[in-house]
Amino acid sequence: MAQVDRCTALWIGAIAITLIGVLLQGRLDWLARYPEAWVLPVADVVNAVSNWVVRHFAWIFQGMSALLEYPIRAVQKGLHALPWSVAMLLFCILAYAASGWRLALFTLGASAYMLTIGYWDAGMNTLSLVAISVPSAILVGFAIGVWGFRSARAERVIMPTLDVLQTVPTFAYLLPILMLFGFGTVVGLIASILYSFPPMVRNTILGLRRVAPEVIESGLMAGATRRQLFWQVRVPSARRQLMLGVNQATMASLSMVIIASVIGGTADLGWEVLSTIRKAQFGESLLVGLVIALMAMVIDRVTIGFAGASDRSGKTAPRNSLWLFAGMAIVLIYGACLMLPLLYDWPAAYRINPAPLMNEALSGFITAFRTQIEAIKTAAFYFVMLPARIGLQGAVSPFTWGFALTPGHQIAYALGMIALALWSARRWTPKAGIAVLIFAVIYFFGLTGLPWPTLILILVLLSHGIGGAAMALGTALGLLFIVVTGNWPAAVLSIYLCGIAVAIAFTLGSAIGIWAAQNDRVSAIVRPINDTLQTMPLFVILIPFVMIFKIGDFTALLAIIAYAIVPAIRYTEHGLRDLPETVIEAARMIGTTPRQLLWQVKIPLALPIMMLGLNQTILYGIAMLVIAALVGANGLEQTVYIALTDGNVGQGLIAGLAMAIIAIIADRMTSGWSRRRQATLGLDSQ
Amino acid sequence: MKTSSSDLGPVVLSCRNVWKVYGPRADSFFRPVSAGARDPAARAAEIRATGHIVANASVSFDVHKGEIFVIMGLSGSGKSTIVRCLSRLVEPTAGEILLDGEDLLKKSTAELIEIRRHKLGMVFQSFGLMPHLNVIDNIAFPLKLQGMGEADRHARAARVIELVGLTGRERNYPSELSGGQQQRVGIARSLAVEPEVWLLDEPFSALDPLIRKQMQDEFLRIQRKLHKSIVFITHDFQEALRIADRMAIMRDGAVVQIGRPIDLILNPADDYIRDFTQDVPWESILRASDIMEPVSGTVEGLRRVAEDTSVASVLPDLGSSAGVVVEGPRGTVLGIVTARGLAASLALGCAQTGPSGSA
Ligand SMILES: Nc1ncnc2c1ncn2[C@@H]1O[C@H](COP(=O)(O)OP(=O)(O)O)[C@@H](O)[C@H]1O
Numbered sequence A: 001m002a003q004v005d006r007c008t009a010l011w012i013g014a015i016a017i018t019l020i021g022v023l024l025q026g027r028l029d030w031l032a033r034y035p036e037a038w039v040l041p042v043a044d045v046v047n048a049v050s051n052w053v054v055r056h057f058a059w060i061f062q063g064m065s066a067l068l069e070y071p072i073r074a075v076q077k078g079l080h081a082l083p084w085s086v087a088m089l090l091f092c093i094l095a096y097a098a099s100g101w102r103l104a105l106f107t108l109g110a111s112a113y114m115l116t117i118g119y120w121d122a123g124m125n126t127l128s129l130v131a132i133s134v135p136s137a138i139l140v141g142f143a144i145g146v147w148g149f150r151s152a153r154a155e156r157v158i159m160p161t162l163d164v165l166q167t168v169p170t171f172a173y174l175l176p177i178l179m180l181f182g183f184g185t186v187v188g189l190i191a192s193i194l195y196s197f198p199p200m201v202r203n204t205i206l207g208l209r210r211v212a213p214e215v216i217e218s219g220l221m222a223g224a225t226r227r228q229l230f231w232q233v234r235v236p237s238a239r240r241q242l243m244l245g246v247n248q249a250t251m252a253s254l255s256m257v258i259i260a261s262v263i264g265g266t267a268d269l270g271w272e273v274l275s276t277i278r279k280a281q282f283g284e285s286l287l288v289g290l291v292i293a294l295m296a297m298v299i300d301r302v303t304i305g306f307a308g309a310s311d312r313s314g315k316t317a318p319r320n321s322l323w324l325f326a327g328m329a330i331v332l333i334y335g336a337c338l339m340l341p342l343l344y345d346w347p348a349a350y351r352i353n354p355a356p357l358m359n360e361a362l363s364g365f366i367t368a369f370r371t372q373i374e375a376i377k378t379a380a381f382y383f384v385m386l387p388a389r390i391g392l393q394g395a396v397s398p399f400t401w402g403f404a405l406t407p408g409h410q411i412a413y414a415l416g417m418i419a420l421a422l423w424s425a426r427r428w429t430p431k432a433g434i435a436v437l438i439f440a441v442i443y444f445f446g447l448t449g450l451p452w453p454t455l456i457l458i459l460v461l462l463s464h465g466i467g468g469a470a471m472a473l474g475t476a477l478g479l480l481f482i483v484v485t486g487n488w489p490a491a492v493l494s495i496y497l498c499g500i501a502v503a504i505a506f507t508l509g510s511a512i513g514i515w516a517a518q519n520d521r522v523s524a525i526v527r528p529i530n531d532t533l534q535t536m537p538l539f540v541i542l543i544p545f546v547m548i549f550k551i552g553d554f555t556a557l558l559a560i561i562a563y564a565i566v567p568a569i570r571y572t573e574h575g576l577r578d579l580p581e582t583v584i585e586a587a588r589m590i591g592t593t594p595r596q597l598l599w600q601v602k603i604p605l606a607l608p609i610m611m612l613g614l615n616q617t618i619l620y621g622i623a624m625l626v627i628a629a630l631v632g633a634n635g636l637e638q639t640v641y642i643a644l645t646d647g648n649v650g651q652g653l654i655a656g657l658a659m660a661i662i663a664i665i666a667d668r669m670t671s672g673w674s675r676r677r678q679a680t681l682g683l684d685s686q
Numbered sequence B: 001m002k003t004s005s006s007d008l009g010p011v012v013l014s015c016r017n018v019w020k021v022y023g024p025r026a027d028s029f030f031r032p033v034s035a036g037a038r039d040p041a042a043r044a045a046e047i048r049a050t051g052h053i054v055a056n057a058s059v060s061f062d063v064h065k066g067e068i069f070v071i072m073g074l075s076g077s078g079k080s081t082i083v084r085c086l087s088r089l090v091e092p093t094a095g096e097i098l099l100d101g102e103d104l105l106k107k108s109t110a111e112l113i114e115i116r117r118h119k120l121g122m123v124f125q126s127f128g129l130m131p132h133l134n135v136i137d138n139i140a141f142p143l144k145l146q147g148m149g150e151a152d153r154h155a156r157a158a159r160v161i162e163l164v165g166l167t168g169r170e171r172n173y174p175s176e177l178s179g180g181q182q183q184r185v186g187i188a189r190s191l192a193v194e195p196e197v198w199l200l201d202e203p204f205s206a207l208d209p210l211i212r213k214q215m216q217d218e219f220l221r222i223q224r225k226l227h228k229s230i231v232f233i234t235h236d237f238q239e240a241l242r243i244a245d246r247m248a249i250m251r252d253g254a255v256v257q258i259g260r261p262i263d264l265i266l267n268p269a270d271d272y273i274r275d276f277t278q279d280v281p282w283e284s285i286l287r288a289s290d291i292m293e294p295v296s297g298t299v300e301g302l303r304r305v306a307e308d309t310s311v312a313s314v315l316p317d318l319g320s321s322a323g324v325v326v327e328g329p330r331g332t333v334l335g336i337v338t339a340r341g342l343a344a345s346l347a348l349g350c351a352q353t354g355p356s357g358s359a
């Protein structure tokens, strides 16, 4: 009890300090804004170093770049030289071999769509980049994974590096590569390799480690040498996990190839989306977006299919005849191509272009519903986004809320919130009361209205409560890095946008997840939607929101919610459905009503898993936030994006690192909490 | 074929004062003194007091040619560890393992690989099959590692497949088989290299009781054909009784008693063993050959039974006639079972163990 009291006292102290800080910041300028003069010139140092490297070593990288151009060109040429009919047949055969005729049919439809809509060439360009980056990423990832598996010390270096690589915003990656390798397709390729090898490393280590000890022992007893044991026993036994790595690496690669097109010069699908969005040709961008989405789905299913297909006997018998048939069909179709040029190159005249029609429909829709769209936008802006950013004190005015904030209102707000806090503290725990108080303070003054030292204090205190001194220290150092590099104001904007999006996504997602856990029909509807959203390259998710709401914060918010809601739904449903049967039965026997069962038994037990969902929601949110810089978010992600267009490596890298820091802190906090909670509940999941 | 203590073959595998200690300073306990120098129990207690785990404490036993030697003990008593020491999957901390008279612990890695490839076969509780290989490739896997060509190894695998009754399943993958079938694959794989010594670590414990019984019968049938020297681990006393020629009972890493099942039933060494043997019906374990006496006088008109007939099935005859004649494989007369002889045998066992040992 004394423990709780000390903790509570600490928190109340922190809130008091926050309030004092808010009062003082009118007088003490450095409280409100970290002074420009105190900013450490880290970015300049990085720039100096990078300039030096570029000046002296650029020729090496440029040489590499020139070398790498060859395979890319070759694959591109190869894919372009292939008649579409033959390529399509190849895709379908691959899909059939991976999973069966359903996927083959789907692949046929998807590629037929790509062809008739007129994006075959762009699609082949994208595919050729993926086709080169994936094998490289797999080789690199596997090699590093084996190293990490063999040596515990190596693993201790590898894991944090992967964390950083996977959380640094993608645009920040592109920058140094751009500086070193110069413009060109190679940049996209290298960025895509860098972005896609980490999942392969993780899956390799996990897979190799998870091979059952008795399988290894039986290999030893069969008289395997060290090498035989590794290549003939351990690696093949881990191949399911390895194939999952291949799947994830491929999806990451596709995603990055699309994103990398922001630097231009690729004439691929990503570039088509970007340029059509910029020209406000939404019909076209939607059509290309669909091509990308379909491509992602096909690639996903094919790689997953190969992961599962290897230990079912039904597949092996007809293999030989399948290849025979495939070979014959290819020869036949190729022959037909020579006689029928239509099968070789799809004539431009046969292209279907519904884009103008769609554009018309869209503008019709927007004109018809302008008032509603505007109403939604302003409501969200005035009542949710603005208060979170600059607080009620700034947001409430006759112009927005229809009245001015009088001292009377303020006192009423303060008293009301204190009463609510006391009630929550009594009803649940003191912690609940404190949460209410902190929320009330932030909502009143706004995230940007709070002095930076107090915001850091609150976050450090929170990490201390979850992970002890070590985590508190990590949080403090990370946040201070952001402050001293002068990125704090932008970071707060990022936290604000992502915070709102995550809060909404998690609330909404949990609600849907709970519903889906109770209702099989809902579950069956939600699952494929989630699957699709999850495999979708981030770019594509932006399109519909930009179409309707134009560029701005609100669009970014919606896009983040749309993407980040997926894990919230998934984990909630999974957590609720996966509870130990005995506990549920015991609760039923006591005579709980369905509602009590849900709220007093299931949800508390599923909470740790739901928290893992929150963890993923945050990480997904941050990933999308980075991309949202394209449509008008203006925190760190915008800093990174501007740095990219200016070629300012230092600024881009530091701001990128700042985003990674925020992501890692959020990750450690939520997963730490979840693990602790799970341990106390005795529900060890792994 | 059950053997009696008198006709044990030559020793094939021998385990002498084997210790396995887990922990940071495991080796330090054995450096100056040899393992058998002091009372093992006291020594194990000393080592445990330092926070180390003593998985095996001075384990010794011999396995004779062609016998089924069962090691029985509760979970955690060190059975898996000792059987892994026998194949050096686990490196013993101290002691000697003699295979055909040579110290296994002195072998180099290359020699060990050769021994495992040709002399030892092992079956695992959770099968340990390669998930990526189908039945025939799993079974032929040890042969493949030796570099045998595909045609040869498949031919050899086909023979063991027939032996374990898996014909028709050659192309299936482990994930498509039931537990019992998977263990048949494990058994076939361990036999494919035609090993001399066959190690089985709780091979049937993961199976349903009904399947387990069936697999035990199959196992005995295979052994009648192949006459391997076998170390069979189990935690199930009934299973041990069904298949053991001789058995050792382990507790806390040490062997408590070694002997034929009937020896253990009639003369349990202590209360721990008595707990197992108490409820065992001795008359179905005891065989005619265990209690027979030399023939004196005429045996005309008496019933004749095989030597491994259970006492239970001759009991009715003992009441009504002078006795039952025990005959060998070719009809030779080995001895005679009489009511008085039976009583004497039981009394002997009881006399050595006290009244509570009687059934
Ligand atoms: N690698 C290991 N490290 C530490 N202790 C072990 C290890 N392997 C086994 N043990 C311990 O040795 C004891 C005997 O285990 P084991 O031989 O598996 O028993 P059994 O097979 O009879 O159930 C157990 O207490 C077990 O916890």
Ligand SMILES: [Mg+2]
Pocket (backbone or CB within 6 Å): B079, B080, B081, B202
């Ligand atoms: Mg065991």
